[in-house]
Amino acid sequence: MTRDPDRVVELLWHEGGREPRPGLSLARIVCAGIELADAEGLEGLSMRKVADRLGFTTMSLYRHVPGRDQLVDLMRDAVLGEQPLTGPQEGGWRARLEACARAAWDLRRRHPWLAEVRGTRHVPGPNAVALYEYMLSTVAGTGLRPAEMIAVVGLVGRFIDAEALVLVETSREERHSGVSEEEWWGARDSLYERLDRYPTLSYLWEAGGYDQPEDSFEFGLRRVLDGIEVLIKERDEKRDETCRVCGTVLEGAPSGRPRRYCSRACQQRAYRKRATP
Amino acid sequence: MTRDPDRVVELLWHEGGREPRPGLSLARIVCAGIELADAEGLEGLSMRKVADRLGFTTMSLYRHVPGRDQLVDLMRDAVLGEQPLTGPQEGGWRARLEACARAAWDLRRRHPWLAEVRGTRHVPGPNAVALYEYMLSTVAGTGLRPAEMIAVVGLVGRFIDAEALVLVETSREERHSGVSEEEWWGARDSLYERLDRYPTLSYLWEAGGYDQPEDSFEFGLRRVLDGIEVLIKERDEKRDETCRVCGTVLEGAPSGRPRRYCSRACQQRAYRKRATP
DNA sequence: CCTTTGCTGTATATGGCGTACACGTAGTAG
DNA sequence: CTACTACGTGTACGCCATATACAGCAAAGG
Numbered sequence: 001m002t003r004d005p006d007r008v009v010e011l012l013w014h015e016g017g018r019e020p021r022p023g024l025s026l027a028r029i030v031c032a033g034i035e036l037a038d039a040e041g042l043e044g045l046s047m048r049k050v051a052d053r054l055g056f057t058t059m060s061l062y063r064h065v066p067g068r069d070q071l072v073d074l075m076r077d078a079v080l081g082e083q084p085l086t087g088p089q090e091g092g093w094r095a096r097l098e099a100c101a102r103a104a105w106d107l108r109r110r111h112p113w114l115a116e117v118r119g120t121r122h123v124p125g126p127n128a129v130a131l132y133e134y135m136l137s138t139v140a141g142t143g144l145r146p147a148e149m150i151a152v153v154g155l156v157g158r159f160i161d162a163e164a165l166v167l168v169e170t171s172r173e174e175r176h177s178g179v180s181e182e183e184w185w186g187a188r189d190s191l192y193e194r195l196d197r198y199p200t201l202s203y204l205w206e207a208g209g210y211d212q213p214e215d216s217f218e219f220g221l222r223r224v225l226d227g228i229e230v231l232i233k234e235r236d237e238k239r240d241e242t243c244r245v246c247g248t249v250l251e252g253a254p255s256g257r258p259r260r261y262c263s264r265a266c267q268q269r270a271y272r273k274r275a276t277p
Numbered sequence: 278m279t280r281d282p283d284r285v286v287e288l289l290w291h292e293g294g295r296e297p298r299p300g301l302s303l304a305r306i307v308c309a310g311i312e313l314a315d316a317e318g319l320e321g322l323s324m325r326k327v328a329d330r331l332g333f334t335t336m337s338l339y340r341h342v343p344g345r346d347q348l349v350d351l352m353r354d355a356v357l358g359e360q361p362l363t364g365p366q367e368g369g370w371r372a373r374l375e376a377c378a379r380a381a382w383d384l385r386r387r388h389p390w391l392a393e394v395r396g397t398r399h400v401p402g403p404n405a406v407a408l409y410e411y412m413l414s415t416v417a418g419t420g421l422r423p424a425e426m427i428a429v430v431g432l433v434g435r436f437i438d439a440e441a442l443v444l445v446e447t448s449r450e451e452r453h454s455g456v457s458e459e460e461w462w463g464a465r466d467s468l469y470e471r472l473d474r475y476p477t478l479s480y481l482w483e484a485g486g487y488d489q490p491e492d493s494f495e496f497g498l499r500r501v502l503d504g505i506e507v508l509i510k511e512r513d514e515k516r517d518e519t520c521r522v523c524g525t526v527l528e529g530a531p532s533g534r535p536r537r538y539c540s541r542a543c544q545q546r547a548y549r550k551r552a553t554p
Numbered sequence: 555c556c557t558t559t560g561c562t563g564t565a566t567a568t569g570g571c572g573t574a575c576a577c578g579t580a581g582t583a584g
Numbered sequence: 585c586t587a588c589t590a591c592g593t594g595t596a597c598g599c600c601a602t603a604t605a606c607a608g609c610a611a612a613g614g
Contacts, residue, residue, distance in 0.1 A: 009467045023591075046571065059573080060592050068572065120447045121461055123468055133475040140477050146486030151496045158497075162439040170397045184398060190286045191400055198410040200417050207522050207546040209423030219428045220435075226507040227500030245484050269484045300562075323600065336602080337563045345601065 001066045005123060008070045012077055012125035024056055026064045026074070033075045034111070041172050042072070042116040069119075076117050077125030083107045085134045093232070094225060096138040101156055101221055104131075108164035112171065115164035143235040145247045152228055159224050163217045245269050278343045282400060285347045289354055289402035301333055303341045303351070310352045311388070318449050319349070319393040346396075353394050354402030360384045362411045370509070371502060373415040378433055378498055381408075385441035389448065392441035420512040422524045429505055436501050440494045522546050 001007070011026065032053045037045045047068055051058045065071045083103050087096040108114050124132065135153045144152065170181050177184070195201055204210070235242075242249055243262035250259050261267040278284070288303065309330045314322045324345055328335045342348045360380050364373040385391050401409065412430045421429065447458050454461070472478055481487070512519075519526055520539035527536050538544040 005461075005465065006467045009465070013471060047573080048571075057593055059575095059594080062573075063591055118442065118446055119450060120443060120458065121450050123465065126471075129472065129475060129478070133478050136477040136481060140480075146481045146484040147489055147491045148496075150481060150486050151491035151493065152500075154493060155497045155500060158439045158443070159436070162435045165395065166397060166435070169395055173396060173398050181397060184282075188282065188286070188400065190283045194290060194403075195406065198406060200413040201406070201410050203417075204413060204423045204427060207423040209427050212424055214424045214428035216428065216431060219425075220432045223429075223432060223501060223504030223508065225504070227502070227504030230503040230507065231500065324602085325600080334564055336565080339602075340562055 001062055001064075003066050005121075007066055008073055009123050011065075011070070011074060012123060014126075024054065024060055024064055028054060029061055029064055029071065030074045030078050033071055034079060037075065037113040038111055040175075041168060042113040043172070045072070045113070047071075072117055073122050073125070076114065076122065077127045079107070079111050079114060080125075080131055081127035082110070083127075083131060085130060087138065093139050093142050094229060097135070097152075097156065097228075098221070098225060100135055100138055101160060104157075104160050105164070105217060108160065108167075112164065112168035115161045115168055142232050143239050143244070144232060145235075146245065148231070148235075152231075155228075156224060159220060160217075163220060166216070278339055278341075280343050282398070284343055285350055286400050288342075288347070288351060289400060291403075301331065301337055301341055305331060306338055306341055306348065307351045307355055310348055311356060314352065314390040315388055317452075318445060319390040320449070322349070322390070324348075349394055350399050350402070353391065353399065354404045356384070356388050356391060357402075357408055358404035359387070360404075360408060362407060364415065370416050370419050371506060374412070374429075374433065374505075375498070375502060377412055377415055378437060381434075381437050382441070382494060385437065385444075389441065389445035392438045392445055419509050420516050420521070421509060422512075423522065425508070425512075429508075432505075433501060436497060437494075440497060443493070 029050060032050050033045060036049055036053060040049075045068075047061055048058045050071075051061055061071075065074070083106075087099040132153070135156070136149060139149045139152050142149075173184075174180055195205075243266050244260050245266035246262060248262045250262060306327060309327050310322060313326055313330060317326075322345075324338055325335050327348075328338055338348075342351070360383075364376040399405075409430070412434070413426060416426045416429050419426070450461075451457055472482075520543050521537050522543035523539060525539045527539060
């Protein structure tokens with residue numbers, strides 16, 4: 001089976017859709033992979049185990065999927081389809097983006113291995129693109145420049161995965177060792193003995209900062225959204241002084257009909273938005 | 278060799294310090310491991326390759342290091358020692374925390390595999406603790422509550438690693454495939470054909486948002502620090518109304534000598550800070 | 555002196571992984 | 585009926601971490 005990236009594009013976008021028949025099928029393989037990864041994490045996903053779970057030999061899978069990496073791509077897109085793409089109609093960009101972030105977080109609690117899918121060359125399937133489109137749409141119309149909208153969505157996405165990664169790593173180590181996180185760190189006396197010389201650390205310890213920690217996701221999400229809000233307010237203040245596409249300062253007659261774009265090129269770029277339905 | 282976590286504590290904190298002799302030694306192994314990981318990433322670090330590089334057999338390493346994971350722990354702490362722990366004296370918490378974040382970023386450009394070291398049970402060595410202490414100290418005295426200081430440092434740290442992870446994954450895929458990131462995505466025409474139906478995405482594409490992208494690290498760092506600043510300002514406004522340790526609202530006589538802590542326990546916790554030199 | 559003990563490095567083997575390759579088999583189109 | 589194709593299998597290779605048994609050697613003790 002071809003290893004060409006275009007092959008996985010076809011598989012993702014359903015061009016090889018087969019009617020259900022007895023025996024193996026792409027859908028069955030992807031489904032078994034998801035079950036396995038849900039239970040054992042991405043490192044526990046092996047072609048052998050997927051095949052065993054389906055009652056076939058390892059190599060039979062390669063008749064339907066080019067390889068393990070591509071299987072993960074397919075699993076990922078399948079699972080991304082579970083995330084609802086509806087948000088609050090009122091409340092502006094922040095309410096919508098926050099709801100979206102929480103939905104993504106929920107999804108990663110159901111399928112923790114999502115955060116373990118690393119790499120920068122995963123072809124997005126229809127579900128991934130729909131989700132990305134939706135996230136971008138939450139910050140459209142904020143006065144941010146195009147590159148900033150993209151950066152905002154990227155930042156929030158990476159934040160969610162970073163937090164999810166911590167969770168999945170914790171549960172993996174608990175599964176492998178049989179020892180809970182708390183228990184393990186509690187047994188590190190030989191380490192704690194050496195930490196008295198560090199004043200800030202000791203103070204925070206004594207002050208109970210580690211006893212009632214902040215919820216890492218909630219805390220971080222609020223900070224990140226606050227930071228984005230600062231930027232959006234900043235852009236909003238200068239909305240009538242800068243080009244809405246590239247952000248350069250508009251010069252010329254400030255009275256009369258205010259200009260919105262620095263050049264004809266930028267204006268056309270903005271208008272092309274409405275051309276596409 | 279013991280696999281007990283306490284063993285790696287001893288190794289990290291130099292209790293097994295041997296004088297240099299011919300043959301293998303912990304220091305030599307760690308050094309070779311760092312060189313290898315610098316060149317090939319953490320996935321390219323295998324016991325075989327480290328041993329080969331030193332001219333010994335694979336199993337000889339196990340006389341000095343309990344296993345691969347522990348070797349990585351040792352490499353990590355060794356390399357963290359390269360980060361300078363000095364920051365600007367003026368400019369307040371933000372300047373210091375930002376400088377610290379940039380130093381960490383620089384370090385991850387020199388040793389990209391640092392971000393690939395995943396897991397939540399890495400015993401910190403002296404260098405890791407010194408760095409953590411320093412980061413905490415940058416936000417000490419801001420009016421944040423203990424748990425919030427810890428959360429802030431955690432958030433910034435995870436942000437840096439998330440961004441570094443993207444970089445190291447990009448370069449890994451370029452190394453393995455021989456094809457640059459740009460080139461690879463440029464060849465995905467069969468994907469782009471299907472993206473016209475997505476209006477926001479198309480608009481951002483046409484508007485050039487992907488042509489001059491924001492610098493992901495710079496953009497994110499600014500947002501995260503802005504978000505933290507919002508919190509710190511919020512805490513600052515209420516500084517005389519809430520307990521400085523746990524944050525509960527102070528009630529009682531608002532005039533005369535203002536109270537600072539909600540209870541004797543919190544007061545003692547705060548004072549214990551100065552007791553440690 | 556010789557012997558014992560413990561440290562260091564080696565050789566071999568086990569069990570896991572992804573997957574290349576050659577092969578059989580069954581259903582279908584000509 | 586035949587040729588072709590899709591599908592599933594069995595074996596094998598090269599990688600990985602590491603358990604285990606063993607060999608050499610140096611220092612310590614007699």
